[in-house]
Amino acid sequence: MVENNNLKEHSVAEFFKKNRHMLGLFGKLRSLTTIVHEFVANSIDACEEAGVLPEIEVKLVKLGEEHFEVHVIDNGPGIDEKNLSKALGKLLVGTKFHRLIQMRGQQGIGASGCILFSQMTTGKPTKVISGNNCKSVYMELGINVERNEPLISSKKYLDKEFKGLAISSEFKEVDYQDSNQNALEYLKRTAIANPHVTIKFLDPFNKMFVFERSVNVIPPKPLEINPHIKSVDTDTLLTNAKSSDAKTVIGYMKDTYDRVGDRFFEDLQKSLGKDLNLKDMTKKELDWGKSEKIVKAIQKTKTISPKTDALIPISEDSLTLSIKNILKPEIFYVLTRKPTTYKGGFPFVVEVAISYGGNSGRLLKDGSVKSEIMRFANRTPLLFDPGACAITNAVNSINWKRYHIRDFENEPITIIVNLCSVHIPYTSVGKQAVAEEQEIIDEIKLALMTAARQISNYISRKMKHGLKLERKKMFERYSYEIARALEILTGTKQAELLPKIEEIILKKLELEEEQEQKENKEIKEELEENVIDEEKKEETKTGKLKDKKLNEFSEE
């Protein structure tokens, strides 16, 4: 016997309650980092939208075994009372879900997902204070899971003026450890990729970290753009038709998609052949079968590359300042590539930085330093699943030895890669790894090779210097032996001999230095030409690959 209520509809909240891994809320360490990420990303986005330089305070308090309280306070505009409970107490309420705009959170389930997680693990509501330079409102907030509705358990107005949003939420089944995947690392990387943000962090051991902003300019707002016509699929073409005011299919496509002009429709009609006549086709006539045919024809039709205006990279200047400020390297090089597209339709920009020495690399407990790769997607740090990520693979495919980085794993190097796109191709819902799109990998590789070339000269000079010092030390070690032996053989005192031997050593090293500089001058240009040639070869190789792909695309 099946009872009727077993067939009841599940709410989105209920779905996510059962599938919390989709929100990145799995694993004790990972969950806590994800929670901090969701709140902080929301705060930065809110501040930027309001034109405020973000100042975020994060505090983690350990309440018990695997039991933490998370405080996040920003200086943004807050959320007005009417929308506050909905924005945080209802899943999938974000304003960005159906827009092609480069933003940190893409699905609007982040913060409310965390509040749901808090409720699931502690049974307690989340405390929120919101204000915008006037009376502020205090709320204790949960989620009615069955109805996916906010559940306000307490609400009052505070006399104190407050500007911003303050969230305090308790969690169990989470943990904090010294790790390169913890909240501290997340916040540090966030500060590097967002030089206009100041972040203060109090860790569970009561240690304070402050990452001061390096620039006082809020990055320009990304423009909203229509999706490029080549990125459309059958279902989207059909569904979006409903929300357009146009009557004809051509009219609908023109106002919904990017890069569709009369020339495009001429070509599209050629691709469609006599099967289907687009002209005068009304939206009502559009069904699944026709939509499928149109999408297939679109793939065969030549299109103009998408607009890249919507992409806002960190910029070379800003990244330079934040690297200087936070990594304090001996040397570094920052590079932003020109925008391009992958899969023929999605614009993206790659930014890289190679930072050497100073606080670069990851300091281990035993005092040794390992290289580290900082991955970012639209300025958001990707801390998890490094092995599955196209960025990691691109970094590892570089022949670092060519750039005098002999032992890449064990050098004080930080590699920063930021991928900007309106649509980052993540490998999974956890949004921590970028999929292997050849165009993206090629761009990252080219950027890294160019930056590595700049770094390599410095490193090679440094290594040579190290070798020279080592040699000098060796000569000196043995000079004591020679002085001792000569005193026995000749009777001349060691004290008299040693300064003379030292002088001979110094003279010899100076002579070598001069000789080397002379030779260096002669071979330097030749050498540089060689490296550039090699890279050009590689560039044409990947370039050809790209052309080939594009050709395949239009010939299909």
Added chain:
Amino acid sequence: MRNEKSLKELEKLGQDTLKMITKKEPPYVELPVRSLSNIFFDEKSKTIKMGDKTSKRYFLNTAHTRKYAQTISIASEIKKIIKEDATISIRDLYYALKHTLKGSKENLLENQSESDPILEDLEATLGLLREELNLTASTKGVIAGSLTVKDGKDIIDLGKMGSGGWGVPSNVEPETIDIKNVDADFVLFIEKDAVWKRFNEDKFWQKHKCIIITGKGQPARAERRLVQRFNKEFNLPVYALMDADPWGFYIYSVIKRGSISLSYSEEKLATPDTKYIGLTVSDVEKYKIPDNVTIKLNDEDTKRIKEMKDYPWFKNKAWQNELDLMKKRNYKLELEALSRKGIRFITEEYLPDKIKNKDFLP
């Protein structure tokens, strides 16, 4: 005085170095090249001799620095020893100098194989033997025969040394070892200790009026020097009894002509009159030795045969035939293989027959 001469040479080395340092020039020592490229076969003495090629060992050449410091240090240590009028072994010398370099974990000498070749360098460059530098090398050779020696104040009858024989001391120069009452017609230089024991047990030296000596494999210089003295001072012919393999041939070659690394002193060590009495591959037919006691040649053997065919003293018909035959038959054999014909076959039949027929290789 001999030691005054050594002291003078060592002090000169010190003064030369001091001069370079005072002139602010990077110091170096000039050493004769002790390698194949700098030896030649001297027709007059019929031994290997060192040529006049030299190389410089520089303090400030990274590849030389360590060796340079070791060379000067060893020279200074030897001066100390001579001053104290002591004689020490080359192993003592190694330990006396083994110490850690200032500000490092590195030792001036890590093991004796570092100090030994440098000592040889010094011998070659100073033109002095290690014995003249108050140094001794450990020896392992033994000897027996009808003769007496005076070693210091002790007079020793080498015919009454029992089954072990007399251990050859490291310094056998006439100043130390006086040889007397020699009642022998020849010297038999045996490669292997086990075979020497067979000859001693059978009192071969008594029956055949000879001196038997072994260096237990590659002989030390004392054994070679002693044999040279028997040959030069008492006109005794020297016969070498070796395994019929490239290694045995090589030891014979060192006894007769000298070695590359000691080429600077071979005039005092080699015995060019030495004759090769056995064992040879052609003996297999001559003495009806069964095939199954032979050993197949390995790659190293084949390589050595090829090299030896080019040695000037093997450039005669007899040796070329022997080397070709060994290569053709692709086998070698040990002296002990003769035991297959009976344990006393070697002392009672094989060797007397060889001596009687003067069946030698040159």
